[in-house]
Amino acid sequence: MAEAILEVRGLVKHYPLTKGILFRKQIGAVKAVDGVDLDLTAGETLGIVGESGCGKSTLARMLVHLERPTAGAIRYKGEDITRLSGRALKAVRRNIQMVFQDPYTSLNPRMTVGDIIGEPFEIHPEAAPKGSRRSRVQELLDVVGLNPEYINRYPHQFSGGQRQRIGIARGLALQPEIIVADEPVSALDVSVQAQVVNLLDALQSEFSLSYVFIAHDLSIVRHISDRVGVMYLGRVVEIGKDAEIYDHPTHPYTQALLSAVPVPDPEAREHRERIILTGDVPSPTDIPSGCRFRTRCWKAQERCAQEVPLLAVPAHLTVVPGPVQHPSACHFAEERHVVPGGQEEPTGGGTGGTGASGGQAAEGGDSGDGTEGGTGGGGGLAPG
Ligand SMILES: Nc1ncnc2c1ncn2[C@@H]1O[C@H](COP(=O)(O)OP(=O)(O)OP(=O)(O)O)[C@@H](O)[C@H]1O
Numbered sequence: 001m002a003e004a005i006l007e008v009r010g011l012v013k014h015y016p017l018t019k020g021i022l023f024r025k026q027i028g029a030v031k032a033v034d035g036v037d038l039d040l041t042a043g044e045t046l047g048i049v050g051e052s053g054c055g056k057s058t059l060a061r062m063l064v065h066l067e068r069p070t071a072g073a074i075r076y077k078g079e080d081i082t083r084l085s086g087r088a089l090k091a092v093r094r095n096i097q098m099v100f101q102d103p104y105t106s107l108n109p110r111m112t113v114g115d116i117i118g119e120p121f122e123i124h125p126e127a128a129p130k131g132s133r134r135s136r137v138q139e140l141l142d143v144v145g146l147n148p149e150y151i152n153r154y155p156h157q158f159s160g161g162q163r164q165r166i167g168i169a170r171g172l173a174l175q176p177e178i179i180v181a182d183e184p185v186s187a188l189d190v191s192v193q194a195q196v197v198n199l200l201d202a203l204q205s206e207f208s209l210s211y212v213f214i215a216h217d218l219s220i221v222r223h224i225s226d227r228v229g230v231m232y233l234g235r236v237v238e239i240g241k242d243a244e245i246y247d248h249p250t251h252p253y254t255q256a257l258l259s260a261v262p263v264p265d266p267e268a269r270e271h272r273e274r275i276i277l278t279g280d281v282p283s284p285t286d287i288p289s290g291c292r293f294r295t296r297c298w299k300a301q302e303r304c305a306q307e308v309p310l311l312a313v314p315a316h317l318t319v320v321p322g323p324v325q326h327p328s329a330c331h332f333a334e335e336r337h338v339v340p341g342g343q344e345e346p347t348g349g350g351t352g353g354t355g356a357s358g359g360q361a362a363e364g365g366d367s368g369d370g371t372e373g374g375t376g377g378g379g380g381l382a383p384g
């Protein structure tokens, strides 16, 4: 296995809850991220899935240094970057860029596309000398499949898919090694989602990028990811290669999420098992003792309230050869086929959510399709 370009260990972000106007007193904390461990290997895509509020965006913001962790370490090529500042931090930040969810609000409406994409050069002038910036921005527009002649246009003159391409071009400007994409296609039409995912895929090979790809859509995550981490209430509860997670899940929460993914094949749909979770997601201010999933888990036993399950290959599964041998934070982890015969890799554009809030694994609509469309280059315009 190639070496890890990014290692995350025990990463924590707690937002203090305070009371009082004059004498602010901390009365608790929102435990948005509460001990995340993961590795990102050079050149791979690590997908992160989980319900709304489980801490995905908070994790993303810490990875790109938009927020400082409360505790834990983020190591980039072996160096802990969590406490860096000044010039050393600036150098590292150049290599880890972010693509945001909402192409409507993440682009400044008063700036031209050229200024938006070229803005990182103001902070890192060494990345493109002044005289070459315009042509560099035009190159970037071309790379993401937009017409370089649109350099003087404003964001409102583009469609949602095109705006996300602008966001991606901006993310690429400093030639980073890692891109953290936080729900990069969630705000887009289903038909356009697949095009943007395919663009990210093509750019990864072209520029040897490593991705952390965050989404609540399990189908899209499978399409793009080499490995997938499942988050619940601020922690990764199961992680492995995409086939390990999707076809051989061992954590009850993953099994419940997968059971809610729409299955396009009517026969498979008939035989798939639906797991309906009961109970609400606990508040991140009041996380259950032991296993944090226990209040919704149908397998919970006394031990689950006492002992925190660690994210590791469960001891009783180390003797079972094959894909069940992957880290799963459950005392009683066991394989369960929720979708009969394993799933074919979806073609992208699916709409499978990660289950509804309120503790119910919801029935979603049918998986969408439409992987055609520009994957960058050639100056073609993304429809939509
Ligand atoms: N600045 C903040 N102050 C206090 N609480 C916060 C802050 N930012 C996030 N939170 C809380 O932390 C938890 C995790 O939020 P986060 O946005 O990381 O979740 P998410 O998984 O990205 O959700 P979504 O899928 O809806 O984007 C939520 O309970 C959220 O309300």
Ligand code: SF4
Binding pocket: 251, 252, 253, 291, 292, 293, 294, 295, 297, 298, 299, 300, 301, 304, 309, 329, 330, 331, 332, 333
């Ligand atoms: S440790 Fe217990 S409560 Fe947690 S997922 Fe496993 S069986 Fe369920």
Ligand SMILES: [Mg+2]
Binding pocket: 056, 057, 058, 182, 183
């Ligand atoms: Mg989010």
